[in-house]
Amino acid sequence: MERFEKALEVLKNNLADSIDELKVPRPRKAYVFLKPENHREAISLLLKQVEETILSTITGVDLGEEIELNYHMICGGTVTLKIRVPKENPVTKSICDLIPGANLYEREVFDLLGVTFEGHPNMERLLLPESWPQGNYPLRRDWQAPEHQEDVFMSKDESQPESVSEASESLVNVIVGPQHPVLHEPEKFSFTLDGEKVVDVNARLGYVHRGIEKAAEKMMYFQDVYLVERICGICNAAHTTVFCQAVEDIANVETPPRAQYYRTIVHELNRIHSHLLLLGVAGHLLGFESLFQHVWRDREPIMDIVERITGNRLMSGFNTIGGVRRDIAPSTIEKTLKTLKDVRKRAVFYKNVFEEDATLRLRTEGVGVLSREDALKLCVVGPVLRGSGVASDVRKDEPYAAYDEIPFNVISYTDCDTWARLMVRVDEVVESINIVEYALANLPDGKIRVRVQRKIPEGEATSRVEAPRGALIHYVKSDGSAYPYRVKVRAPTLANLVAFPDAIRGGYVADIPSVMGSLDPCFSCTDRMAFIDTNNNKKWHWSLDDVNNQKNRKVLI
Amino acid sequence: MPDLGLLKWARRNSPWLLHFNTGACNGCDIEVVSLLTPRYDVERFGAKLEPSPRHADVLVVTGPVTRQCAPRLKMIYEQMPSPKFVVAVGACSCSGGIFQNCYNISGRLDEIIPVDVYVPGCPPKPEAILQGVAKLLAKLKG
Numbered sequence: 001m002e003r004f005e006k007a008l009e010v011l012k013n014n015l016a017d018s019i020d021e022l023k024v025p026r027p028r029k030a031y032v033f034l035k036p037e038n039h040r041e042a043i044s045l046l047l048k049q050v051e052e053t054i055l056s057t058i059t060g061v062d063l064g065e066e067i068e069l070n071y072h073m074i075c076g077g078t079v080t081l082k083i084r085v086p087k088e089n090p091v092t093k094s095i096c097d098l099i100p101g102a103n104l105y106e107r108e109v110f111d112l113l114g115v116t117f118e119g120h121p122n123m124e125r126l127l128l129p130e131s132w133p134q135g136n137y138p139l140r141r142d143w144q145a146p147e148h149q150e151d152v153f154m155s156k157d158e159s160q161p162e163s164v165s166e167a168s169e170s171l172v173n174v175i176v177g178p179q180h181p182v183l184h185e186p187e188k189f190s191f192t193l194d195g196e197k198v199v200d201v202n203a204r205l206g207y208v209h210r211g212i213e214k215a216a217e218k219m220m221y222f223q224d225v226y227l228v229e230r231i232c233g234i235c236n237a238a239h240t241t242v243f244c245q246a247v248e249d250i251a252n253v254e255t256p257p258r259a260q261y262y263r264t265i266v267h268e269l270n271r272i273h274s275h276l277l278l279l280g281v282a283g284h285l286l287g288f289e290s291l292f293q294h295v296w297r298d299r300e301p302i303m304d305i306v307e308r309i310t311g312n313r314l315m316s317g318f319n320t321i322g323g324v325r326r327d328i329a330p331s332t333i334e335k336t337l338k339t340l341k342d343v344r345k346r347a348v349f350y351k352n353v354f355e356e357d358a359t360l361r362l363r364t365e366g367v368g369v370l371s372r373e374d375a376l377k378l379c380v381v382g383p384v385l386r387g388s389g390v391a392s393d394v395r396k397d398e399p400y401a402a403y404d405e406i407p408f409n410v411i412s413y414t415d416c417d418t419w420a421r422l423m424v425r426v427d428e429v430v431e432s433i434n435i436v437e438y439a440l441a442n443l444p445d446g447k448i449r450v451r452v453q454r455k456i457p458e459g460e461a462t463s464r465v466e467a468p469r470g471a472l473i474h475y476v477k478s479d480g481s482a483y484p485y486r487v488k489v490r491a492p493t494l495a496n497l498v499a500f501p502d503a504i505r506g507g508y509v510a511d512i513p514s515v516m517g518s519l520d521p522c523f524s525c526t527d528r529m530a531f532i533d534t535n536n537n538k539k540w541h542w543s544l545d546d547v548n549n550q551k552n553r554k555v556l557i
Numbered sequence: 558m559p560d561l562g563l564l565k566w567a568r569r570n571s572p573w574l575l576h577f578n579t580g581a582c583n584g585c586d587i588e589v590v591s592l593l594t595p596r597y598d599v600e601r602f603g604a605k606l607e608p609s610p611r612h613a614d615v616l617v618v619t620g621p622v623t624r625q626c627a628p629r630l631k632m633i634y635e636q637m638p639s640p641k642f643v644v645a646v647g648a649c650s651c652s653g654g655i656f657q658n659c660y661n662i663s664g665r666l667d668e669i670i671p672v673d674v675y676v677p678g679c680p681p682k683p684e685a686i687l688q689g690v691a692k693l694l695a696k697l698k699g
Contacts, residue, residue, distance in 0.1 A: 128661070129624050129625045129661075138660050145660060178625075178626065178629055179577050179629060179633060185578050185581075185583065185586065186577070186578055186579070186580075186625075186626055186629070206625055207580070207623060207625045207626050208578070208580045208581070208620070208623060208626075209580075209623060209625070209661050210580055210621065210623060210656045210659045210661055210662055211656070211659035211660045211661045211662070212656075212659070214659070214660060215655075215656070215658075215659050226655070227655055230582045230584075230654075230655050230656075230679075231582060232582055232583055232584075233581075233582045233583040233584020233585070233586070233587065233680060234583050234584070234587065236584070277587060280594075292594075293594055293595055296590075296591065296594035296595070297594060297595040297596060300591075300594075300596045303591075313588070313680075313682060314584045314587070314588070314680050315584060315679055315680065
């Protein structure tokens with residue numbers, strides 16, 4: 001709280017002339033309207049004078065004549081710095097030199113809204129296919145999908161390796177992906193190797209880019225809850241919680257305390273299963289197959305209780321605007337407590353494994369080091385940030401749901417390596433079990449939801465939660481109708497991915513999987529955005545037409 | 558050489574699966590991975606997750622097909638030796654699901670490559686995917 005107030009003081013004292021308006025509509029949420037081109041000054045002031053300040057994301061909003069850029073700065077709360085650029089010639093100055101973590105966010109805005117950032121080191125496509133027609137920016141309100149022609153969108157297979165350029169004789173380029181046996185998600189990495197050493201790595205995102213942000217504009221708020229849930233199957237409860245909170249903020253809806261507790265419970269169960277999932281995958285990546293099988297076996301009881309509470313193993317559909325959709329039966333609470341007791345024993349056992357197994361430590365200690373300074377500079381979030389010694393957790397910094405009433409510890413390790421990042425997750429499993437047990441024991445009585453009008457009043461809100469992978473931010477802008485004007489999602493993986501080149505540089509090829517795994521990448525979250533195109537009456541033709549003749553061999557179950 | 562049905566027998570008893578995510582939200586993916594773990598244990602049918610398309614018999618696809626993934630999907634399908642089979646896992650793969658008409662989606666799976674088994678659900682439970690695999694094996698038998 002202190003840091004947030006300090007940040008506002010700093011801005012007011014030093015930038016009084018360049019601030020048009022400063023609003024603090026809710027605790028720890030500030031909106032600062034700046035005069036054009038004053039964002040660099042404001043950001044460098046915050047970075048210098050308020051410790052542990054990071055940039056959360058940059059949201060571009062098409063306002064018709066102008067494009068508004070929102071820089072969401074995190075310093076004890078969320079300070080949103082707003083500037084506007086003309087839509088005719090959308091150019092502004094890059095902030096990458098002040099804060100390198102802005103790199104991908106600026107590219108994202110460039111890709112989807114066409115704003116150019118002067119001085120950006122690498123202003124290229126981030127999410128859309130290379131063959132996407134020039135001058136088409138899908139997140140602009142007036143964008144119409146061009147008439148589909150077969151070769152407009154997809155002229156070449158981008159998965160082919162690029163030619164080796166400027167590489168000296170000992171350097172080799174190795175392309176991994178998009179289809180990769182371990183990651184289970186398509187993404188392309190091109191590594192530059194010098195023998196066994198990794199010199200550099202480039203990631204190409206966007207293979208899972210679907211267009212959710214645009215789709216969200218075409219659906220009503222209530223429908224969007226189900227859409228944002230499908231941004232990521234693993235941290236679905238985090239996405240619905242954060243979206244519902246943002247909409248409730250705009251509509252000034254008070255969710256009943258019982259609903260807040262239920263949200264906390266499902267959110268934490270989500271975290272337990274996600275962390276166990278990752279620890280298992282980490283075992284697999286480290287060549288410890290039996291650890292993978294064991295952890296995943298112990299994850300199944302959690303899935304069972306999630307299914308019992310919400311009705312589904314993964315897509316819970318539990319949160320809604322104004323509360324939650326189901327009550328939890330006393331018998332389910334009993335079952336949950338019993339299951340958690342067993343899971344706790346296993347979690348303690350895994351903690352011993354991660355602490356004491358010599359092979360596991362050898363493969364993770366001192367590998368993929370990301371120092372505290374680098375972590376802050378690159379604006380990483382969640383377990384990656386906490387593994388680098390910064391005890392930052394949205395649940396403590398900006399309590400939401402019932403977290404201000406529940407005691408829990410923020411886990412952080414100062415080792416800054418792969419091992420530390422995995423240990424953060426091991427400890428958080430136990431911490432989450434504590435939270436669920438406390439919440440179930442102290443469940444308040446009352447309603448589980450309040451009714452909310454379909455039309456949401458005009459306004460805007462940023463909302464943050466701590467998803468299993470780190471801080472997740474949604475920005476929602478409403479124009480008073482039942483459809484959102486703009487929904488912006490910044491998933492934790494996009495923030496953490498920036499750190500991958502720094503963590504792996506200088507490491508060995510054999511460390512690549514473990515370092516990658518310790519960042520817990522989730523590309524569906526990262527690539528999300530995109531949207532609906534109703535003119536789509538074209539047909540795609542593939543050279544497989546002859547094979548298609550065999551379509552009658554279908555089995556429907 | 559007399560046909561002893563050996564190939565057919567082998568194929569039925571050890572189908573090797575290649576998993577490809579063409580734009581899924583991860584929900585179906587982790588359910589597919591769950592299949593390999595002790596509770597569901599698809600390996601008891603001889604199924605094995607195989608990273609190389611050259612070695613795989615069954616292509617398990619999750620998610621709607623994004624524009625960037627479509628060429629690679631086609632490439633992988635073409636690289637697999639015949640006879641090959643395709644399983645579409647999840648609502649998105651079967652129909653495009655909630656993402657149909659999104660601008661970066663090039664279509665549902667069977668618009669790109671032929672599909673043998675559809676497993677609907679968002680995401681389908683591992684039991685459902687298991688049933689899909691079992692149906693495919695039953696078909697191979699017949």
